[in-house]
Amino acid sequence: MSNSRIPGKNFLFVPGPTNLPDRVVRAMAVPSEDHRSPIFPDLVKPLFPALKKVFKTETGAAFIFPASGTGGWEAAITNTLSPGDKVIAQRFGQFSHLWIDLCQRIGLDVIKQEREWGTGNDPELIEETLKADKNHEIKAVLATHNETATGVTSDIAAVRKAIDAAKHPALLFVDGVSSVGSLPFEMDAWGVDVIVSGSQKGFMLPAGLALLGVSEKALKAGETAQMRRAYFEFKDMLNANKQGYFPYTPALPLLYGLKESLSILFEEGLDQVYKRHHHLAEGVRAAVAAWGLKPCAKEPKWNSDTVTAIVVPEGFDAAKVIEIAYKRYNLALGAGLSEVAGKVFRIGHLGDLNELMVLGAVAGAEMAMLDVGIPVTAGSGVAAAQAVYRANPLLTV
Structure with missing residues (x-):
């Protein structure tokens, strides 16, 4: 692939700065x-x-x-x-x-x-x-x-x-x-x-x-x-x-x-803002489980509804996942910092986001992991997140 600009919008999924409405x-x-x-x-x-x-x-x-x-x-x-x-x-x-x-x-x-x-x-x-x-x-x-x-x-x-x-x-x-x-x-x-x-x-x-x-x-x-x-x-x-x-x-x-x-x-209402963030986070956590991976948070009680840090398997470099996601799929993921550098990549799910945007980040992270050889099943994370979002819709029609 050439080094020319990738068309379309950059998918910004670092845990801040976030997307601007x-x-x-x-x-x-x-x-x-x-x-x-x-x-x-x-x-x-x-x-x-x-x-x-x-x-x-x-x-x-x-x-x-x-x-x-x-x-x-x-x-x-x-x-x-x-x-x-x-x-x-x-x-x-x-x-x-x-x-x-x-x-x-x-x-x-x-x-x-x-x-x-x-x-x-x-x-x-x-x-x-x-x-x-x-x-x-x-x-x-x-x-x-x-x-x-x-x-x-x-x-x-x-x-x-x-x-x-x-x-x-x-x-x-x-x-x-x-x-x-x-x-x-x-x-x-x-x-x-x-x-x-x-x-x-x-x-x-x-x-x-x-x-x-x-x-x-x-x-x-x-x-x-x-x-x-x-x-x-x-x-x-x-x-x-x-x-x-x-x-x-x-x-x-x-x-x-x-x-x-x-x-x-x-206008959205603060309670609904909090509910939306929890809902989006639950989808990401379901994707992580479907990949067979674990979050950095040691127990569910510690889970953040604004960012999920995902631990890559032993022998893999999370920084490589982040690099491939950015260069090949125009997806910005958060890096591991200090003691977890190279061990985790982070999906930020806060701010001006909806379900389809988060699904794009999950799909991009999944492809980047496959590209570096991490043994996840293609489509598993996306399907798991979809199931969460379809079962508990934020908006009803």
Whole structure:
């Protein structure tokens, strides 16, 4: 085959950035405008209550920073903690690892608790550690809701119960970059103090916005926090946002895109969004079982509804599957990262997706595996996913 461009649309099935709805693309096609104009607040002010609706918080504050999710992590930490503060963070994937790394770089004392990759947060270990902290030196627990590298979702409500059972005042920070807008999330009900998300996954936007929900308790902690910050200062944001502006030049097209993506989420209904993601994920998991393969998630309770990491058989290189899928079938699959590099490939099933789109990804992954010699039965995964989708249709006719 020649190296000429493959006709048709690239099938983007990495777990973020996700597909952009046409409505969002059109909404972002705007000319430059004065972000200090008297009508600019008409765009900005409604975004914050809409975000709070997605985060499911009545009392928390919403923030929009022109940054990636990593910038959101830094904003959360620097506005609430002081150099040398102790925090608990469990490491069970590349993104929980990166959060730990960021904390260490900016001067926190991280109590790093190793967990097997393919599992998630261990509330019992958190509770035990907090109970032993008689002087309340631990200031926060950092929990990754959805570990994108391994396709694992953790029970955040259980983490909060562990903190409460220990009768400990630690803040609860949650990485929801690949969960919010796709998986059920309850900031107030789960007692989350800071939720960090990003625009490029469930919000169906390009990367570039860090979206945060911050509790009153976390804002109060900011009054004594000694971390240095400037760009990520909560107070500057709150003061400017109150009037419908930002303390510096905002990412204007992304704000218009966010307005449209929020409308799309609410038109479908958040509960239906969560149901759709579970439905699509069940089809992918059925395909994996039909191939005779296993997900990276060690037990069904860990299964993520936004991404499935698929373990290739011993002796095969998952990176080769990804390469063939891209070069031959115009299908972008997620790579294995760090400890699972070469061992897994990932199918992202979040954002603006339906059943037929997912079936295309399943078919492409199946062909790529056959091309590299992995002994799967042609058509088995597609048939298994079809059976799931036909048995439990999202829409009835």
